[in-house]
Amino acid sequence: xxSVVGIGAEGWDxxxxxxxxTVLAADVLVGGQRQLDLVSPQARGERRVWPRDLVxxxxxxPALAEGxxxxxVLASGDPLLHGVGATILRRLGGEGVRVLPVxxxxxxxxxxxxxxxxxxxxxxxxxxxxxxxxxxxxxxxRVVVLGFGPRSAAEIARVARERGFGASRxxxxxxxxxxxxxxxxxxxDDWGDADAAALHLVALEVRGDGPLLGRAPGLPDxxxxxxxQITKRDVRAVTLAALVPVTGQLLWDxxxxxxxxxxxxxxxxxxxxxIAIERDGERAQRxxxxxxxxxxxxxxVVHGAAPEALDELEERPDAIFVGGGVxxxxxxxxxxxxxxxxxxxxxxxxxxxxxGILARAHEEHGGxxxxxxIAHAEPLGRFTGWRPAMAITQxxxxxR
Numbered sequence: 352x353x354s355v356v357g358i359g360a361e362g363w364d365x366x367x368x369x370x371x372x373t374v375l376a377a378d379v380l381v382g383g384q385r386q387l388d389l390v391s392p393q394a395r396g397e398r399r400v401w402p403r404d405l406v407x408x409x410x411x412x413p414a415l416a417e418g419x420x421x422x423x424v425l426a427s428g429d430p431l432l433h434g435v436g437a438t439i440l441r442r443l444g445g446e447g448v449r450v451l452p453v454x455x456x457x458x459x460x461x462x463x464x465x466x467x468x469x470x471x472x473x474x475x476x477x478x479x480x481x482x483x484x485x486x487x488x489x490x491x492x493r494v495v496v497l498g499f500g501p502r503s504a505a506e507i508a509r510v511a512r513e514r515g516f517g518a519s520r521x522x523x524x525x526x527x528x529x530x531x532x533x534x535x536x537x538x539x540d541d542w543g544d545a546d547a548a549a550l551h552l553v554a555l556e557v558r559g560d561g562p563l564l565g566r567a568p569g570l571p572d573x574x575x576x577x578x579x580q581i582t583k584r585d586v587r588a589v590t591l592a593a594l595v596p597v598t599g600q601l602l603w604d605x606x607x608x609x610x611x612x613x614x615x616x617x618x619x620x621x622x623x624x625x626i627a628i629e630r631d632g633e634r635a636q637r638x639x640x641x642x643x644x645x646x647x648x649x650x651x652v653v654h655g656a657a658p659e660a661l662d663e664l665e666e667r668p669d670a671i672f673v674g675g676g677v678x679x680x681x682x683x684x685x686x687x688x689x690x691x692x693x694x695x696x697x698x699x700x701x702x703x704x705x706x707g708i709l710a711r712a713h714e715e716h717g718g719x720x721x722x723x724x725i726a727h728a729e730p731l732g733r734f735t736g737w738r739p740a741m742a743i744t745q746x747x748x749x750x751r
Contacts, residue, residue: 353412353443355424355436357452360529360550362389370451374423379415381408382425385550389425396423405435409442416447427550429455433475433497459527460495460552463534471495478648481506484555485646486618488516489563494555501546507553511539515561522554523547564645568592568615575641580608580634582674585725586699586743587611590672593697593719593747596620600669603628605657605686610638610650612672617647624649626664630656658685667691673698677705683712690750697747709746718748 354373359365366374374380377396380387384400399415402408416422429452430436436450461468472487472494479499484507487494496507504523511519517540525533525548533548539555547553564570569588575581582590590612594602596619604613607627616625627650629635635654642650653660658681671686677700686696696718700706713720722744726737 353416353422353424353439353448355426355430355439355448355450357426357428357430357434357436357450357455358386358389359428359453360456360526360532362529363391365453365528367451367453370453373421373451374425376421377423378420379422380425381412381415381422386425386427396421401435405438406442409435409439412439413443413447427456428453429457432457432473433477454528456497456524456527456552457495460524460554463524463527464522464554466493466554473497476503476507479503480643480648481510482643482646482648484510485514485644486564486566486621487646488514488519488555488557488561489565490516490557490559492555492557494557496553496555498547498551498553501549504542504547504551504553505544507555508539508542511555511557511559514559516557516559518558520554520556520558522556523551524554525551527552566618568596568619570611570615570618570645574645575609575611575614576637576644577609577611577641578634578637581611582608582699583740586723586745587615589721589723590697590699590745591615591619593745594670594672594695596623597669598622599624601625601666603661603664603668603671603686603689604674605661605671605682606630606674606676607638607652608634608674610641610652612674613638613650614642614645614647616670617642617650618645624651626651626653626668628653628655628657628660630654630660658682661685661689664689668694670695671697676701677708680708680711683708687716687748687750692750694750695747696750697745700744700746701741706744709744712748713746716748718746721745721747 356370380396381399426435432455475497519539521537521539523535568591596616598620602616602625604627607629610627613625613627627638638652677698724742726739728735729738
């Protein structure tokens with residue numbers, strides 16, 4: 352049996368009788384050094400400290416539990432709240448695993464701030480990249496961020512300042528539930544470069560006049576660094592609606608250009624995954640910068656040309672977008688064959704030749720063929736006239 356036991360900042364006293372008995376009876380104790388130091392000296396199990404690559408030891412847990420040995424994995428607070436418990440369940444499944452949580456640091460933060468938890472956005476910055484808070488920066492929003500060490504408060508404050516939200520109320524909550532608990536009120540502007548305690552959360556009540564960039568697809572084109580190779584805002588919104596972003600699902604964005612489709616897939620469904628495939632090296636670097644700026648640093652960028660670059664991708668995607676101009680019927684067929692069951696394929700074309708390829712695909716495989724014609728009002732002398740953009744033909748297909 353593998354038991355995942357949450358421990359609060361107050362240490363051994365935070366555990367229930369069941370959790371204490373589980374730890375004392377364990378043959379193997381696994382955890383960070385801080386958690387292991389909180390355990391009663393009466394616990395006699397072999398102690399294993401997490402290595403730098405945590406996943407390697409997670410994968411060893413079933414072997415450690417062989418022969419009826421009891422393994423207790425120690426975690427902070429609620430192990431399923433962006434904690435090691437979630438990693439264990441993703442890697443190993445739930446058979447032979449039980450979880451014994453204590454009150455999470457998120458719940459404690461909401462209680463201290465008197466914020467109803469249902470109205471608060473929780474963001475994990477444990478990846479050590481503070482830009483992950485960018486998608487939730489909107490005036491009036493309340494956010495609690497799980498930090499990554501003494502520098503996280505300063506880094507989160509920096510991200511808010513850089514995006515025009517330096518006036519945001521910033522509250523640093525240190526060692527919640529422990530004897531050294533401390534709550535510090537500030538703003539993103541005033542916090543500056545100061546460190547906080549190693550174990551802390553950051554709460555933001557967002558204020559300021561920064562750009563309003565929501566999670567809904569269709570960010571302004573100006574939000575991206577690009578060289579003209581970008582799926583324009585209106586078409587992008589329609590394209591993302593057809594792709595249907597879903598948490599946990601994987602997108603391939605082929606011919607990604609500026610990365611706008613993959614980036615907005617990730618913003619629309621926290622926990623989704625995406626790979627942007629781009630053959631131009633300069634554009635590939637630009638995609639990485641856009642992903643960081645817009646708060647989705649998890650975007651994987653592959654520098655290579657399709658279809659050859661697709662051969663290196665091991666996991667079947669749930670959705671594929673073919674941008675950058677459809678030039679090959681064979682590429683569409685390769686994409687169809689790569690999709691997981693229930694997957695979605697969306698391809699856009701702007702040329703007559705590309706439109707012919709999509710028409711053939713529609714005739715042979717069905718799906719939905721749509722022509723998008725968009726015009727924008729622009730000055731015309733002393734008056735205003737409509738200037739049409741190039742028409743887009745879009746083919747979408749769901750495989751069964």
